[in-house]
Amino acid sequence: MNAILIWVVFPLIIGGLLFLFQSKRRLITLIGLGIAISLASLAWAFPVGKVFMLGSWNFEITGQFSVYGRQIILTQGDWPILTLLYLMIAFWFLGSLATNVPSTFVPLGMVGAAMIVVGISIEPSFYAALVFEFVALLFVILLSVPGRPLSKGVLRFLTLQTLGMLFILFAGWSFSQVDVNVIDTAILARPLVMMGLGFSLLLGIFPFSTWFPMLAGKNDPYLTAFVFNLFLNGGMLFGLDFLEKYAWVNEYIDILGAIQVVGAIMLGVGGVWAVFQRNLGRMLGYAMVAEIGCALLAYSLGVQGLSMYFALLIIQVFALAIWALALHLLYTQTQDLDYHAVAGIARHFPLLAAGILLAHFSLAGLPLLAGFPLQWALGSQLAQLDSYGIALWLLLGRIGLASGGVRTLGVLFARSEEMPEKAPLKYLPKVLLILGGLALIIFGFSPHYLIHVGEYLSLALQ
Amino acid sequence: MPEILPTLAVGLLFLTALSLLLFEDWRLSIGALALQYVGVFVLVTESWPVEIAVVKLVAGWMSVAVLGMALIDYSEENGHGDTLNLSGKLFRFMVAGLVGLVVVSLLPNVLTWFLGATSRQGLGGAFLLGLGLLHLSLSTSPIRIIIGLLTVIAGFGILFAAVEASILITTLLAIVNLGIAFVGAYLLSISSMEIAK
Numbered sequence: 001m002n003a004i005l006i007w008v009v010f011p012l013i014i015g016g017l018l019f020l021f022q023s024k025r026r027l028i029t030l031i032g033l034g035i036a037i038s039l040a041s042l043a044w045a046f047p048v049g050k051v052f053m054l055g056s057w058n059f060e061i062t063g064q065f066s067v068y069g070r071q072i073i074l075t076q077g078d079w080p081i082l083t084l085l086y087l088m089i090a091f092w093f094l095g096s097l098a099t100n101v102p103s104t105f106v107p108l109g110m111v112g113a114a115m116i117v118v119g120i121s122i123e124p125s126f127y128a129a130l131v132f133e134f135v136a137l138l139f140v141i142l143l144s145v146p147g148r149p150l151s152k153g154v155l156r157f158l159t160l161q162t163l164g165m166l167f168i169l170f171a172g173w174s175f176s177q178v179d180v181n182v183i184d185t186a187i188l189a190r191p192l193v194m195m196g197l198g199f200s201l202l203l204g205i206f207p208f209s210t211w212f213p214m215l216a217g218k219n220d221p222y223l224t225a226f227v228f229n230l231f232l233n234g235g236m237l238f239g240l241d242f243l244e245k246y247a248w249v250n251e252y253i254d255i256l257g258a259i260q261v262v263g264a265i266m267l268g269v270g271g272v273w274a275v276f277q278r279n280l281g282r283m284l285g286y287a288m289v290a291e292i293g294c295a296l297l298a299y300s301l302g303v304q305g306l307s308m309y310f311a312l313l314i315i316q317v318f319a320l321a322i323w324a325l326a327l328h329l330l331y332t333q334t335q336d337l338d339y340h341a342v343a344g345i346a347r348h349f350p351l352l353a354a355g356i357l358l359a360h361f362s363l364a365g366l367p368l369l370a371g372f373p374l375q376w377a378l379g380s381q382l383a384q385l386d387s388y389g390i391a392l393w394l395l396l397g398r399i400g401l402a403s404g405g406v407r408t409l410g411v412l413f414a415r416s417e418e419m420p421e422k423a424p425l426k427y428l429p430k431v432l433l434i435l436g437g438l439a440l441i442i443f444g445f446s447p448h449y450l451i452h453v454g455e456y457l458s459l460a461l462q
Numbered sequence: 463m464p465e466i467l468p469t470l471a472v473g474l475l476f477l478t479a480l481s482l483l484l485f486e487d488w489r490l491s492i493g494a495l496a497l498q499y500v501g502v503f504v505l506v507t508e509s510w511p512v513e514i515a516v517v518k519l520v521a522g523w524m525s526v527a528v529l530g531m532a533l534i535d536y537s538e539e540n541g542h543g544d545t546l547n548l549s550g551k552l553f554r555f556m557v558a559g560l561v562g563l564v565v566v567s568l569l570p571n572v573l574t575w576f577l578g579a580t581s582r583q584g585l586g587g588a589f590l591l592g593l594g595l596l597h598l599s600l601s602t603s604p605i606r607i608i609i610g611l612l613t614v615i616a617g618f619g620i621l622f623a624a625v626e627a628s629i630l631i632t633t634l635l636a637i638v639n640l641g642i643a644f645v646g647a648y649l650l651s652i653s654s655m656e657i658a659k
Contacts, residue, residue: 068630130634137641
């Protein structure tokens, strides 16, 4: 049995089949959810490369697949990533049952996840740039809902991802031409600049982060947050894999130091702009800018930071999903996420307001919530390494994001004129919001579970 | 292949990219884009055998056909007029001229980055990259952005073909080209589609 057939070809086929039955939205969501959970469980129970006994029958899941002489390779250590990726999409599929997102969500999400698996396992790794371009094209279709005006953010996303693909492709090719034994630093500068530009475009590193708030301000919050979560973290894993493959570059340039500075800038930009936002969707966009910064900071700390990166990622999945679900439900009531349209809405929908605020403050690292222990640990490690300036940026970024949250709190609880009658929330959204909110509080009190899981996940990249 | 052909192809690429920038009439744009892929094909044959280089031409023309079909429907609903006035066209012409000068002056650098590329490939590829980027920076409508992206990819394709002859990359870039055209067609049609339930 081949791992690529299980975790790539099978979900691709299922995604294609589900696409044909779009009229049965609930059914395809349940099927997609079941398959995503099964694939995650399979990755956890049957790691690639191990021999298993089923009665008298021995079988092994092999991890290599060849396409035109190039390899797609899943190794024994990749099971945590596969489990995480498919659990992530299962989580989003589950949440979509409480929304009215288009029926293309599950098929495109499933195909996108399978493509991301290809992206992080293809050799030579620069081919992944093309794979991520395909994922971007899929997500452009997902974000462009028929009958609704096309947002400029979608076009910006497509443009920057396409340019990013070209830069990474060229950088990867240039690296493959460099003779490791006779390196001229002047020649090395060229692919390094290309690589930096390529990944900046792919991950929306400042100043290419403009599409975050543009997307989040005008598109469906649930779809946007899903794209943020899956695409950007897939891109991040690709970037980490790329850096591992070309680890020798570290001998010539302090890449981790550069990543740390970029992370601090992203945190600062996200935090500062969050203070001035007057739209809940755009606020989510800037929170994501800061999250990318946080992830880069964690990665820059080496092995210990890697486990923190994955722990932060788990918090991000929970917080983003709850925030986006609440915003989506709010949008269906108000048709607008500007502050003036949602003023006083907490009096009518306290659960939605609680969901938005809990998720926002968790990402901002407010004490007693899920993000706090990890942000604290991140800041402490930076201080231990004498990176006080970077730690200060982390603090400022978090204060900025929290200030944005306080403004949102004020708006949501503001006294407003009598509002027109709103449809009450259904049972499922209420349950999901309560469970998600509880998870954010529980993780805040017992962060060691998260760190433990983060350590497991980080094994895949070591 | 006659020696003069690649030189003519460079001229053709500059003219097609310029007309894409200056004229917004969809029929002119589709025609210019189709011609652009002929120029790309000629320059790529300097590095690749004709039977592989023809992939660029076929994929390009298929993309043009997809966009053209979508534009026929779109223009019936939204008109197909040229929205740029004379001063706008003049401005774009001057900026395109500047980009052309920059490309010519940077040609030696381009050739050191893409070792193995001929000066004609360097010029043709860099013209398309430069004018495509200019197109992207000056446009906001979906179709213009899609045309800008296709132009940039075509320019990169010429330069990359000079250094890498992998069949897989050629195939994947052709699929990306087609994918962008399909997405462009989809983006043009969504405004007239039924509202999603």
